[in-house]
Amino acid sequence: MLADEHIAFVVNANSPMKTGKDLLERMKRDPASLSISIAAALGNANHIAASLVGKAVGADPKKFRIAVFNSSGESITAVLGGHVELAVTTTGLVAGHIQAGRIRVIAVASEKRLPGALAQTPTWREQGVDVVFSSWRALIGPRGMTPEQVAYWDGLMAKVSTQDEWLHDLDQNALTPAYMNSEATKKLFAQQAETLRGILTDLGLAR
Numbered sequence: 001m002l003a004d005e006h007i008a009f010v011v012n013a014n015s016p017m018k019t020g021k022d023l024l025e026r027m028k029r030d031p032a033s034l035s036i037s038i039a040a041a042l043g044n045a046n047h048i049a050a051s052l053v054g055k056a057v058g059a060d061p062k063k064f065r066i067a068v069f070n071s072s073g074e075s076i077t078a079v080l081g082g083h084v085e086l087a088v089t090t091t092g093l094v095a096g097h098i099q100a101g102r103i104r105v106i107a108v109a110s111e112k113r114l115p116g117a118l119a120q121t122p123t124w125r126e127q128g129v130d131v132v133f134s135s136w137r138a139l140i141g142p143r144g145m146t147p148e149q150v151a152y153w154d155g156l157m158a159k160v161s162t163q164d165e166w167l168h169d170l171d172q173n174a175l176t177p178a179y180m181n182s183e184a185t186k187k188l189f190a191q192q193a194e195t196l197r198g199i200l201t202d203l204g205l206a207r
Contacts, residue, residue, distance in 0.1 A: 001180035002161065002178065003137045003177055004110075004176040004178045005135045005174065006110040007045060007088060007090055007091070007108065007109045007110075008091045008105045008108050009053075010076060010079060010086065010097075011104050011106060012080060012103060012104070013102055017086075018104070018106070019127070020106045020127040020129070024057050024128075027054045028057050028059055031060055034064055034085060035067060036050055036065065036084060036085070036086045037067045037076075037079060037084040037087045038075060039069045039073075041068060042068060042205060043200055046072075047066065049133045050064065050066075050088045051199050051203055052131045052195075053107075056129045062202070062203055067083075072087075072089040072092075072093050075089055076089060076094070076097065080102055091108065091114065098118070107127060109132055110176075111132050114174075116174070136178070141153065
């Protein structure tokens with residue numbers, strides 16, 4: 001595990017939804033009326049984050065109108081053009097639009113507030129919804145690696161993860177340092193598999 005790319009809930013700057021509370025009320029009142037853009041596939045981290053928030057307030061996430069785009073850039077463009085009401089996207093693409101006043105980020109699904117352009121955006125937890133979910137970035141090797149090979153990459157990435165150049169690069173790309181060694185990463189993935197199995201079953205996407 002190398003880093004977390006957190007997930008933002010984005011509306012047009014002119015949207016009547018001003019806060020996360022406004023979105024939650026809409027989800028509860030009429031989930032089928034809410035149009036949401038994601039990239040680039042159903043069941044991905046963005047879709048799951050939106051579904052977990054909906055489920056947390058008693059909404060049926062299967063009723064959301066999900067528009068799938070080829071990229072998060074296209075997903076945000078759909079919000080800018082008024083074609084969908086909400087984009088759920090990783091945070092890397094939103095800073096410029098925030099600074100230009102084109103969008104409003106009404107919540108992030110992170111444990112704590114993020115720095116920079118998102119410093120004024122509350123987390124879902126701050127708004128009464130216990131949802132933390134990110135698009136993790138990890139180093140994954142082939143099946144059958146030896147313990148010595150795993151140990152080599154554990155050691156190498158442990159060193160890299162503390163270097164100023166690495167940390168600067170993460171900051172420039174709106175990524176949060178989240179290094180874990182291979183054993184801790186396997187435990188995290190096992191825990192997350194249960195969450196994913198549950199929400200994907202709710203969405204009718206689990207096999």
